[in-house]
Amino acid sequence: MSLPPFQRVLDTHAADVHRFLVAAVGPVDADDCFQETFLSALRAYPRLRPDSDLRAWVLTIAHRKALDHHRARTRRPVPASGTLPEAAAPPPAAARDDTLWDRVHGLPAKQRAAVLLRFAADLSHREVGTVLGCSEAAARRSAHEGLKKLRQEHRA
Structure with missing residues:
Protein backbone atom coordinates (compact mmCIF):
# COMPACT_ATOMS: atom_id res chain seq x y z
CA MET A 1 0.00 0.00 0.00
CA SER A 2 1.43 3.38 -0.93
CA LEU A 3 0.59 6.86 0.30
CA PRO A 4 -1.99 8.87 -1.63
CA PRO A 5 -0.88 12.06 -3.38
CA PHE A 6 -0.31 14.86 -0.88
CA GLN A 7 -3.03 17.00 -2.48
CA ARG A 8 -5.58 14.34 -1.53
CA VAL A 9 -4.36 14.43 2.08
CA LEU A 10 -4.70 18.22 2.05
CA ASP A 11 -8.19 18.10 0.51
CA THR A 12 -9.39 15.39 2.89
CA HIS A 13 -8.09 16.84 6.16
CA ALA A 14 -7.96 20.61 5.58
CA ALA A 15 -11.34 21.35 7.18
CA ASP A 16 -10.57 19.31 10.32
CA VAL A 17 -7.15 20.90 10.73
CA HIS A 18 -8.47 24.42 10.22
CA ARG A 19 -11.37 23.89 12.64
CA PHE A 20 -8.93 22.59 15.26
CA LEU A 21 -6.56 25.52 14.75
CA VAL A 22 -9.36 28.11 14.98
CA ALA A 23 -10.30 26.58 18.32
CA ALA A 24 -6.67 26.28 19.47
CA VAL A 25 -5.17 29.64 18.45
CA GLY A 26 -8.16 31.75 17.45
CA PRO A 27 -9.49 32.82 14.07
CA VAL A 28 -6.87 35.53 13.53
CA ASP A 29 -3.84 33.23 13.76
CA ALA A 30 -5.41 30.00 12.50
CA ASP A 31 -4.56 30.63 8.83
CA ASP A 32 -0.86 31.13 9.57
CA CYS A 33 -0.72 27.99 11.70
CA PHE A 34 -2.65 26.12 9.00
CA GLN A 35 -0.06 27.05 6.38
CA GLU A 36 2.81 26.12 8.69
CA THR A 37 1.13 22.79 9.45
CA PHE A 38 0.77 21.76 5.83
CA LEU A 39 4.23 23.04 4.85
CA SER A 40 5.73 20.86 7.59
CA ALA A 41 3.53 17.97 6.53
CA LEU A 42 4.61 18.35 2.91
CA ARG A 43 8.28 18.28 3.91
CA ALA A 44 7.81 15.17 6.07
CA TYR A 45 5.40 13.34 3.74
CA PRO A 46 8.01 11.41 1.73
CA ARG A 47 9.36 9.84 4.96
CA LEU A 48 5.94 8.81 6.26
CA ARG A 49 5.14 5.11 6.58
CA PRO A 50 2.42 3.95 4.16
CA ASP A 51 0.30 2.47 6.98
CA SER A 52 0.17 5.74 8.98
CA ASP A 53 -3.09 7.27 10.17
CA LEU A 54 -2.94 10.42 8.04
CA ARG A 55 -5.61 12.34 9.97
CA ALA A 56 -3.92 11.79 13.33
CA TRP A 57 -0.52 12.54 11.79
CA VAL A 58 -1.54 15.90 10.34
CA LEU A 59 -3.45 16.85 13.50
CA THR A 60 -0.35 16.03 15.55
CA ILE A 61 1.57 18.51 13.42
CA ALA A 62 -1.24 21.08 13.85
CA HIS A 63 -1.21 20.55 17.62
CA ARG A 64 2.55 21.18 17.73
CA LYS A 65 2.20 24.30 15.56
CA ALA A 66 -0.47 25.58 17.96
CA LEU A 67 1.88 24.97 20.90
CA ASP A 68 4.67 26.78 19.03
CA HIS A 69 2.31 29.69 18.41
CA HIS A 70 1.40 29.95 22.11
CA ARG A 71 5.08 29.79 23.11
CA ALA A 72 6.01 32.46 20.57
CA ARG A 73 3.32 34.80 21.91
CA THR A 74 4.93 34.76 25.34
CA ARG A 75 8.32 35.71 23.83
CA ARG A 76 7.23 38.73 21.80
CA PRO A 77 9.16 41.87 22.72
CA VAL A 78 7.44 44.79 24.39
CA PRO A 79 7.85 48.06 22.43
CA ALA A 80 10.43 50.42 23.93
CA SER A 81 8.03 53.37 23.80
CA GLY A 82 5.91 51.75 26.49
CA THR A 83 2.80 51.74 24.30
CA LEU A 84 1.38 48.54 22.99
CA PRO A 85 0.46 48.12 19.32
CA GLU A 86 -3.24 48.08 18.49
CA ALA A 87 -4.78 44.65 18.66
CA ALA A 88 -6.46 43.12 15.66
CA ALA A 89 -10.21 43.55 15.55
CA PRO A 90 -11.96 40.74 17.42
CA PRO A 91 -14.05 38.31 15.39
CA PRO A 92 -17.81 38.91 15.26
CA ALA A 93 -19.65 37.73 18.36
CA ALA A 94 -21.60 35.18 16.31
CA ALA A 95 -18.38 33.56 15.11
CA ARG A 96 -17.14 32.72 18.60
CA ASP A 97 -18.36 32.34 22.16
Whole structure:
Protein backbone atom coordinates (compact mmCIF):
# COMPACT_ATOMS: atom_id res chain seq x y z
CA MET A 1 0.00 0.00 0.00
CA SER A 2 1.43 3.38 -0.93
CA LEU A 3 0.59 6.86 0.30
CA PRO A 4 -1.99 8.87 -1.63
CA PRO A 5 -0.88 12.06 -3.38
CA PHE A 6 -0.31 14.86 -0.88
CA GLN A 7 -3.03 17.00 -2.48
CA ARG A 8 -5.58 14.34 -1.53
CA VAL A 9 -4.36 14.43 2.08
CA LEU A 10 -4.70 18.22 2.05
CA ASP A 11 -8.19 18.10 0.51
CA THR A 12 -9.39 15.39 2.89
CA HIS A 13 -8.09 16.84 6.16
CA ALA A 14 -7.96 20.61 5.58
CA ALA A 15 -11.34 21.35 7.18
CA ASP A 16 -10.57 19.31 10.32
CA VAL A 17 -7.15 20.90 10.73
CA HIS A 18 -8.47 24.42 10.22
CA ARG A 19 -11.37 23.89 12.64
CA PHE A 20 -8.93 22.59 15.26
CA LEU A 21 -6.56 25.52 14.75
CA VAL A 22 -9.36 28.11 14.98
CA ALA A 23 -10.30 26.58 18.32
CA ALA A 24 -6.67 26.28 19.47
CA VAL A 25 -5.17 29.64 18.45
CA GLY A 26 -8.16 31.75 17.45
CA PRO A 27 -9.49 32.82 14.07
CA VAL A 28 -6.87 35.53 13.53
CA ASP A 29 -3.84 33.23 13.76
CA ALA A 30 -5.41 30.00 12.50
CA ASP A 31 -4.56 30.63 8.83
CA ASP A 32 -0.86 31.13 9.57
CA CYS A 33 -0.72 27.99 11.70
CA PHE A 34 -2.65 26.12 9.00
CA GLN A 35 -0.06 27.05 6.38
CA GLU A 36 2.81 26.12 8.69
CA THR A 37 1.13 22.79 9.45
CA PHE A 38 0.77 21.76 5.83
CA LEU A 39 4.23 23.04 4.85
CA SER A 40 5.73 20.86 7.59
CA ALA A 41 3.53 17.97 6.53
CA LEU A 42 4.61 18.35 2.91
CA ARG A 43 8.28 18.28 3.91
CA ALA A 44 7.81 15.17 6.07
CA TYR A 45 5.40 13.34 3.74
CA PRO A 46 8.01 11.41 1.73
CA ARG A 47 9.36 9.84 4.96
CA LEU A 48 5.94 8.81 6.26
CA ARG A 49 5.14 5.11 6.58
CA PRO A 50 2.42 3.95 4.16
CA ASP A 51 0.30 2.47 6.98
CA SER A 52 0.17 5.74 8.98
CA ASP A 53 -3.09 7.27 10.17
CA LEU A 54 -2.94 10.42 8.04
CA ARG A 55 -5.61 12.34 9.97
CA ALA A 56 -3.92 11.79 13.33
CA TRP A 57 -0.52 12.54 11.79
CA VAL A 58 -1.54 15.90 10.34
CA LEU A 59 -3.45 16.85 13.50
CA THR A 60 -0.35 16.03 15.55
CA ILE A 61 1.57 18.51 13.42
CA ALA A 62 -1.24 21.08 13.85
CA HIS A 63 -1.21 20.55 17.62
CA ARG A 64 2.55 21.18 17.73
CA LYS A 65 2.20 24.30 15.56
CA ALA A 66 -0.47 25.58 17.96
CA LEU A 67 1.88 24.97 20.90
CA ASP A 68 4.67 26.78 19.03
CA HIS A 69 2.31 29.69 18.41
CA HIS A 70 1.40 29.95 22.11
CA ARG A 71 5.08 29.79 23.11
CA ALA A 72 6.01 32.46 20.57
CA ARG A 73 3.32 34.80 21.91
CA THR A 74 4.93 34.76 25.34
CA ARG A 75 8.32 35.71 23.83
CA ARG A 76 7.23 38.73 21.80
CA PRO A 77 9.16 41.87 22.72
CA VAL A 78 7.44 44.79 24.39
CA PRO A 79 7.85 48.06 22.43
CA ALA A 80 10.43 50.42 23.93
CA SER A 81 8.03 53.37 23.80
CA GLY A 82 5.91 51.75 26.49
CA THR A 83 2.80 51.74 24.30
CA LEU A 84 1.38 48.54 22.99
CA PRO A 85 0.46 48.12 19.32
CA GLU A 86 -3.24 48.08 18.49
CA ALA A 87 -4.78 44.65 18.66
CA ALA A 88 -6.46 43.12 15.66
CA ALA A 89 -10.21 43.55 15.55
CA PRO A 90 -11.96 40.74 17.42
CA PRO A 91 -14.05 38.31 15.39
CA PRO A 92 -17.81 38.91 15.26
CA ALA A 93 -19.65 37.73 18.36
CA ALA A 94 -21.60 35.18 16.31
CA ALA A 95 -18.38 33.56 15.11
CA ARG A 96 -17.14 32.72 18.60
CA ASP A 97 -18.36 32.34 22.16
CA ASP A 98 -15.54 34.28 23.82
CA THR A 99 -16.32 33.26 27.38
CA LEU A 100 -16.30 29.57 26.62
CA TRP A 101 -13.16 29.71 24.47
CA ASP A 102 -11.37 31.90 27.00
CA ARG A 103 -12.16 29.30 29.66
CA VAL A 104 -11.00 26.47 27.36
CA HIS A 105 -7.76 28.34 26.68
CA GLY A 106 -7.29 28.73 30.44
CA LEU A 107 -7.17 24.95 30.97
CA PRO A 108 -3.84 23.22 31.60
CA ALA A 109 -2.09 22.38 28.31
CA LYS A 110 -2.89 18.66 28.15
CA GLN A 111 -6.54 19.13 29.13
CA ARG A 112 -6.91 22.02 26.66
CA ALA A 113 -5.42 19.95 23.83
CA ALA A 114 -7.59 16.92 24.67
CA VAL A 115 -10.79 19.00 24.77
CA LEU A 116 -9.95 20.82 21.53
CA LEU A 117 -8.95 17.66 19.67
CA ARG A 118 -11.99 15.76 20.93
CA PHE A 119 -14.62 18.42 20.30
CA ALA A 120 -13.21 20.91 17.77
CA ALA A 121 -11.42 18.35 15.61
CA ASP A 122 -13.96 15.57 16.37
CA LEU A 123 -11.32 12.93 17.06
CA SER A 124 -11.99 9.75 18.98
CA HIS A 125 -10.21 9.31 22.32
CA ARG A 126 -7.88 6.82 20.63
CA GLU A 127 -6.95 9.41 17.99
CA VAL A 128 -6.53 12.10 20.65
CA GLY A 129 -4.13 9.77 22.45
CA THR A 130 -2.19 9.23 19.23
CA VAL A 131 -1.90 12.97 18.62
CA LEU A 132 -0.88 13.72 22.21
CA GLY A 133 1.47 10.74 22.46
CA CYS A 134 -0.39 9.07 25.31
CA SER A 135 -2.76 6.16 25.82
CA GLU A 136 -6.44 6.24 24.96
CA ALA A 137 -7.26 6.08 28.67
CA ALA A 138 -4.99 9.06 29.43
CA ALA A 139 -6.56 11.05 26.59
CA ARG A 140 -10.03 10.20 27.86
CA ARG A 141 -9.03 11.25 31.38
CA SER A 142 -7.53 14.56 30.19
CA ALA A 143 -10.69 15.42 28.23
CA HIS A 144 -12.86 14.39 31.20
CA GLU A 145 -10.86 16.50 33.66
CA GLY A 146 -10.94 19.48 31.28
CA LEU A 147 -14.72 19.25 30.88
CA LYS A 148 -15.13 18.80 34.63
CA LYS A 149 -13.11 21.95 35.28
CA LEU A 150 -15.13 23.90 32.67
CA ARG A 151 -18.39 22.79 34.31
CA GLN A 152 -17.14 23.80 37.77
CA GLU A 153 -16.11 27.25 36.48
CA HIS A 154 -19.48 27.62 34.78
CA ARG A 155 -21.35 26.93 38.03
CA ALA A 156 -19.18 29.33 40.03
